[in-house]
Amino acid sequence: MEKFNGVIALDAMGGDIGPSVTVPAAIRAITELGINVALVGDLKKIQKELEKYPQEISEKMKIIPSEGIVMEGESPVHAFRSKPKASVFVSAGLVKKGHADGFVSMGSSGASLAAATILFGTIDGIERGSIGGPVIGYSPEMIILDLGSNVDTKPTQLVDFAAIGNQVSKLMFDKDNPIVALLSVGSEEGKGNMLIKDSFELLSKSSLNFVGNIEPEDLFESKVDVVICDGFVGNILLKITEGLGKKISNEILYKNGDKDLAKEIFNKTNIVSESYGGGPIFGIKGIGIIGHGASKIDTIVSAINTAKITIENDWVSKQIEAINKIRSETKGK
Numbered sequence: 324m325e326k327f328n329g330v331i332a333l334d335a336m337g338g339d340i341g342p343s344v345t346v347p348a349a350i351r352a353i354t355e356l357g358i359n360v361a362l363v364g365d366l367k368k369i370q371k372e373l374e375k376y377p378q379e380i381s382e383k384m385k386i387i388p389s390e391g392i393v394m395e396g397e398s399p400v401h402a403f404r405s406k407p408k409a410s411v412f413v414s415a416g417l418v419k420k421g422h423a424d425g426f427v428s429m430g431s432s433g434a435s436l437a438a439a440t441i442l443f444g445t446i447d448g449i450e451r452g453s454i455g456g457p458v459i460g461y462s463p464e465m466i467i468l469d470l471g472s473n474v475d476t477k478p479t480q481l482v483d484f485a486a487i488g489n490q491v492s493k494l495m496f497d498k499d500n501p502i503v504a505l506l507s508v509g510s511e512e513g514k515g516n517m518l519i520k521d522s523f524e525l526l527s528k529s530s531l532n533f534v535g536n537i538e539p540e541d542l543f544e545s546k547v548d549v550v551i552c553d554g555f556v557g558n559i560l561l562k563i564t565e566g567l568g569k570k571i572s573n574e575i576l577y578k579n580g581d582k583d584l585a586k587e588i589f590n591k592t593n594i595v596s597e598s599y600g601g602g603p604i605f606g607i608k609g610i611g612i613i614g615h616g617a618s619k620i621d622t623i624v625s626a627i628n629t630a631k632i633t634i635e636n637d638w639v640s641k642q643i644e645a646i647n648k649i650r651s652e653t654k655g656k
Contacts (some may be wrong), residue, residue, distance in 0.1 A: 330385075331630050332423035333623075335364030336392045336410040337430025339616045345429070346372035346384075348623035353383055356628055361385040361423055363414045389413040392430060395616070399437035411435055415442050418609050425610030425630040427601065429618045435611055436472055436604055443609030446643055448650070449483060453554070454613060455491070456602035458561050460568075461543040464496045467506075467550045468605065471558030478521035479650075481505070481551050482529070486649040487605045488549035489531055490641050494632070501548035504537035506556060511536070518553065525653040526551075601626035603633050606642065610634055 331352070335345040346369060349360040362369050366388045373381040390408040393399065403412060411430050415438035417423035428435045432454065440452045455468020466488045473480060485503050492501035505522055507515035512523060514536055526533045537547055539560070552560070572585040601614030601622075610633050614626040 329424040329634070330359045330361055330417075330422065331627050332361045332363055332387070332414040332417040332426040333627065334410045334414045334426065334428035334430055334435075335362040335369055336389070337428040337616075338614070338618055338623075339429075340619075342368045342372045344618070344620050345623060348620045348627065349384060350376060350380060351620065351624050352627040354380075355624070356631055358627070358631055359383075359385065360627065361387050361417060363387045363389050363417070364410045365389070387413060387417065393434035395431050395433075397431065397434075399431065399433035402431075402434055403437050403441060409434070412438050412442075415439055415609075415611060418611075419443065424634050425612065427612040427614065427623070427626050427630050429601070429614040429616055429623060429626070432471075432613045435613045439604045439607045439609060439611040443607045443611070446606050446608060446639075446646060448646070449480075449606040452604045452607040452611075453484060453487070454602060454604060455484075455488065455557070459542055459564060462545040464492075464498075465542070465545060465548060465550060466491050466495070466501075467542075467552070467557060467560070469552065469554040469557050470561050471554045473553060474555040474558070476518065476553035476555075478518060478525055479653075481518070481522040481553065482525050482649055482653055483606070483646050485526055485529070485531055485533070485549065485551050486645040487642055488551060490638075490645045491603075491605070492548045494636055494638070494641075496548070498548050500532045502546075503531045503533045503549040503551065504535060504547040506539065506542075506550050506552040506560075507536035508538070509536060510538050510541075522551070528654075529649050529652045531649065601629055603629070603638060608639055610638060 333349050335342050352360050369386050389410040391406050393402040393409050411428045411434045414426040418426050419442040436452050453469040453472045455470050468484050468488050489501050492498040507519045576585040601612040604611040612626050612630045
C-alpha cells in the first residue's frame with residue numbers, strides 16, 4: 324500500500340454548520356494526516372475562519388471559490404444543471420480534472436451522489452452509484468447497502484452490492500471473510516419476494532461467505548458483517564432506526580432528565596460515525612465520501628481520513644476486481 328500525500332477536496336459549505344467546522348477540520352487533517360486539503364466554498368467565509376489561525380498554517384490551505392450550495396430536498400440532477408458552480412459540484416470537478424484525488428462533503432447526499440455518478444462515471448454494468456455503511460449502534464461493524472440510492476433493483480445489482488459490501492467490510496473493519504446475508508422477511512431459503520429469491524440463488528453460486536437471509540430483528544445482534552437490500556427497503560430501515568432512536572432518547576430525557584442515558588440509547592440505535600466520518604460512494608470510478616450534515620470537526624477529520632484510506636488501498640480497482648469476480652461466478656452481467 325502506497326502512502327497517500329496528495330490532495331483531498333473538501334466541500335467547505337456542506338453540512339448544517341459550514342466553514343466554522345470544515346475549516347478547522349481541514350487544518351487538523353493537514354497537520355495530523357500529512358495530506359493536502361483544498362477548501363471549496365465561499366471565499367470570504369473561508370478566509371474569515373482562516374484569520375483565526377497563524378499565517379504559517381493558513382498559508383498551507385488552498386482555497387477554490389464556488390457559488391452557492393445544494394439544499395437537502397433539492398433535485399440533485401436539476402441542481403447539477405442550474406448550479407454547476409455549487410461547492411459540492413466544484414469539489415467533485417476537481418477530482419474529475421485531476422486536481423484532487425478524492426472529495427468529501429457533508430452536504431446533500433443526493434447532490435454528492437449525482438456529482439460522482441455524472442462526473443466520474445460508474446463501473447461497467449452499474450447504472451448509478453450506491454451508498455451504505457454501518458447504521459446501527461448495536462452492530463457497529465455491520466455494513467448495510469443500499470441505503471437509498473437504488474430503489475428499483477435487479478437481482479444482479481444486489482449481487483454487485485454484495486461484492487462491494489464484502490470489500491468494504493475488509494477495508495473498514497479488517498474482516499478476513501465477511502459474513503454476507505440478504506435482508507428478508509424470514510431467515511429460511513424461499514422467504515421473501517422474487518427479488519430476494521432470485522438474488523439468493525445467484526449469491527449461493529458465489530465464493531462469498533453467504534449465509535442466506537437475515538430478518539430485521541437480528542440486525543441488532545451483530546450476526547453478520549454485510550446486509551444486502553434494495554435502496555427502498557434500506558432507506559426505510561435507516562429512517563425508522565434513526566427515528567426510533569430519537570424518540571426513545573427524547574422520552575428518557577423528558578421523563579427523568581438523564582442526558583447520559585438518553586445519549587447512550589440514541590448511540591446504540593444510531594451508529595456513532597465519528598470513528599470513520601463518512602462512507603464512500605460505491606460503484607463509481609472515483610473517490611467520493613459522504614458524511615452526515617450535523618458532523619462536527621472530529622467527524623469531518625475522520626471523513627477526510629476515510630478518503631485517504633480508500634485512495635491508499637486503491638478502492639476503485641478493488642471494487643472492479645470484486646464485481647468482475649462475482650459476475651463470473653454467478654454469470655451475471
